Amino acid sequence: MFARLFSQNVLFRMAVHAALWALVLLLAGVLLSIFPFITWQEFTESLRDPQVTYSINFSLLCVGVSTAVSVLLSIPAGYVLSRYRIPLASVVDTIVDLPIVLPQLIAGIALLMFFQTPPGVWIETNIMEFAYSRPGVVLAIFFPTISLAVRSMKAGFDSVDPRYEQVARTLGCTEWQAFRKVALPLARNSLIAGAVLNWAYALGVFGSVVMFSGATRMKTDVIPVAIFLNMTTGRIDLGLTLTIVLLVIAVVSLALFKRLGGKATLA
Amino acid sequence: MFARLFSQNVLFRMAVHAALWALVLLLAGVLLSIFPFITWQEFTESLRDPQVTYSINFSLLCVGVSTAVSVLLSIPAGYVLSRYRIPLASVVDTIVDLPIVLPQLIAGIALLMFFQTPPGVWIETNIMEFAYSRPGVVLAIFFPTISLAVRSMKAGFDSVDPRYEQVARTLGCTEWQAFRKVALPLARNSLIAGAVLNWAYALGVFGSVVMFSGATRMKTDVIPVAIFLNMTTGRIDLGLTLTIVLLVIAVVSLALFKRLGGKATLA
């Protein structure tokens, strides 16, 4: 009887752990199966291919700009969501989070349509062309990634007890001073983690770029677009090289995010 | 002097709120610009188009199967992550979360490559064909969406104080009974929310399906693939109709997720 009860607990633990480990092995196994199909020599040679270097450089540029704008916007937006009561909070919350759930494709289509509305047309004629042009890639990357940035910045500020700022207020800080001298330094690591995550996530944006900027070689081909073009035109070595670059960046960034104590809560 | 200090606080609040509201208006404005480009009549007519109905039905089927498998796997996996100490926890955590950050394209390529390794080939010849075939679509959807499911199920169990289960144990429950009679009913709403979110997110998977299953009309065209095919071949009304369907589903599901008190924490 003791043995039966004992083994019931062991069986349960084995069953639930099996589910997790099956998942981990499946994910790891599938992702690792990329590596046998390219040699180190092919990999290093491909990295010197002008199309590959163009897409890497262009990606870093677009993603850099998009991440910078995202961070500048998401720090104050995340702070508001973490600290203040806002009207229509649940509607705002849903709109801000929408791009996480929304297919990137739809973000691209929505951008495309926006630049055919009167305000969009005005912008394209008077300021800058976006659709199917290089500056548009930044927009196409920004749009689906901003939510994750806001969520991780909000989580960063959530991790700082607001009473630090309250005490700072009684010691003479205005709201801005309390933000700059207390909230910001205390949330620093989480905010850096959020920026890193946003950057890595932005590097992988595909659907909205394809839709809004098109997949034109040596023009709008950020890394994922270049992967798509190379894989579908049979340049498997170039495609796999870029795939591995993205995979490594994703793993390292995610690990860094976790190491910095970053958090992003969709709730 | 009073006025100056007072207005400093007001200015700060205005500045940070402006960032949030700019973001909200930008997102809402861009997403809403889809609607002027299709009339109600075009919309209802397009919904009767056989390509559209095929892609909706096929999507519901594939996403249904994928979500069911995800839920069955992610509930025990989320429970383990929430309740037990596991070896290599940080590695496991990073692997499980990887598909959230990883471009979907890469998930598709990894699947493609996997079915060219010996175990993959064995499965394709002896069990079922996956690459470029309908069953593969389920895999292509499952792979990038499982992380969010695990995260939301883990968050669901995290919201249940483990002491409920501890008390249940002292009252005679085995671990399985404590899970079934206490943890599961207490986490119920969060778990349903997680399933809803997973379902909505799965409906939008594009990159990995395109890569792993190809974009073949009336075969592997789940809704996002059908949108892509229609938009690029000039069937704008069909494309926008499906876009609106996905957009509405995403909004409703996200709102439901929040209403049910769901949570998904990447940390």
Added chain:
Amino acid sequence: MIEIRDIHKRLGDFSLRGVSVAIQEREYFVILGPTGAGKTVLLECIAGLHPVDHGQVFINGVDVTDFPPERRRISYVPQDYVLFPHLSVYENIAFSLRLLRWPADRIEARVTELTDLLRISHLLHRAPRTLSGGEQQRTALARALAPQPTALLLDEPLSALDETTRIAVGEELKTLPERFGTTLVHVCHDFEEALRLATRIGIIYQGLLVQVGTPEEVFTRPNCRFVAEFTRVRNLLPVEQWEKTAHGVLCQIAGGPRLLAAEAPAWNGPVIATIRPENVVIKPGSQGDASSFSATVTDIEVIGGAADVVLGVGELRLHALMTRQSIGQAALQVGSQVAASIAPADVHLAPDSFLPPELQASEEQQTG
């Protein structure tokens, strides 16, 4: 001086319902009440951390109701101190002075002065998380005192400390108003702590300020049943009728003896006599003088060095507190006949209502 007038504030489950009180300069004022009474909300309203729903706050005669906290010159020390973890002890204390743009040498002089007085000058370069509870407390006090605030608000300052440190820190707090020329407002839920430290006590319950007075007043002359129970007056005896006589106020206790009280009640309704157990004097034997009445010991419960002796007087049960020693000397045991007496000054007549009659009305309005 801090004066608050008719403050109303709802905040989550807690609310204040018309609190008015004036706290004098250099006073050690303790706000005392059970958990959930709204004590912390009151502090935070004084500090300006929440806008009030209704009412006014005056500091030194200036209406600061609409002032943000940084304009009020009132320092707040939360229960767990909330030292800035990213700053050293020195920088924590200098925080407000840097905001005031004091020159570096003046800041250093002030920090040195404060840390010497509070005996933490050896900790200046430590990180707050490495300090003990008592050291954190003193650092938080130094930080709060640095800008020479009008008042210091302390939220349960002793409750996070262990038993031994608590008494020492309490003694130190007591000296702050005099040493630093500051007013202290201290929130706590422990009656004995309040007695030990306060110059005046305000008792708060469910958002209402029930009684304000010196420790002596609150302790010996509760103004309602709630205060009497909260301050552990164990004998609340219903008075059937009372009349003024030459010797004092003669009260007929329902089902019990007649007692003489020193003062007549200030109110017209039903009255109870509140008598602290330590003021019930017991002599063995049934023979007493005119002012005593005879009683039977029905129970003796020894708790530590003291004992709760329960007397039966007719249908009445009366609690007397005695030291173990004096029980032994008097050879008391259950069933002993004794003569009990209570000095008129120790018999206080309070309204027979849970809250003071004037608050009871607003209470019923609220819930009814």
Added chain:
Amino acid sequence: MIEIRDIHKRLGDFSLRGVSVAIQEREYFVILGPTGAGKTVLLECIAGLHPVDHGQVFINGVDVTDFPPERRRISYVPQDYVLFPHLSVYENIAFSLRLLRWPADRIEARVTELTDLLRISHLLHRAPRTLSGGEQQRTALARALAPQPTALLLDEPLSALDETTRIAVGEELKTLPERFGTTLVHVCHDFEEALRLATRIGIIYQGLLVQVGTPEEVFTRPNCRFVAEFTRVRNLLPVEQWEKTAHGVLCQIAGGPRLLAAEAPAWNGPVIATIRPENVVIKPGSQGDASSFSATVTDIEVIGGAADVVLGVGELRLHALMTRQSIGQAALQVGSQVAASIAPADVHLAPDSFLPPELQASEEQQTG
């Protein structure tokens, strides 16, 4: 009977370091100690919620060290009760009986019996979140008692209740061992609560079980400085030397008088005399009998009904606890000359070490 032998367990910041104790059937055993001493960890090890790092747990003679909690027949009531929010009061109480597959009528009978005894039968269909603190407590007790456990483990059962309910629930807890034939293990940090309820007390500090004994023993005969301070013995007087005489043990207090103690210390090293302030007897005037010594009142601090009278005897400071009344009768004031005496039975000789010498060794090993 619950017996634990040399339990070691590290859990986060808390640890147990070789705890052994035997708790008898139907005992009301209180585990007393300051916050962070490891009290809850000890309870959870008895309940089987954590595997121990080393040592054994026996229940009624059976070694249950490797048993999962569901096999131990020990019920656990956490500090905040942890009632199942998705079940009614009835279903909470019936929870364990359904697991045992009792027939519905037997379950109903048992629930009725328990809820009648605990006076909550009117609450059966309520949801736990709608109950008051005291009602939740009683529901948690009924749920824990339902399967007739060998023992009930209560973690700080009174600390979430307000002052008034606390005393009533305490009185009720005290009767549980007899009424339900169960052993009670109650964890708390409040010395007076332990005194009031326990048949035996185990004092725990930093994971070490420092002293075990009846309330009387722990109260009057602390085995080290820590226990003496924790139980608020205020006079810990270093003994220079002592010798047995015909009348008892004659002790020379360092810088103070000679005192007579009833019992010789059981240990050979340096010794302190521990004297509770309520046992210091003061008579006005400098003339005393042979057993008294003369002293000067140096301070009187009135706290509520009692006062701490500080006596100066040479360089020594001695605290005496008196009621206000007796201070008045004796007309004591600062500077008064008095004769103080302490009965030999009230002078206890304890080792002059922070923890008992046998534990101090392991303590130093640990930290050294």
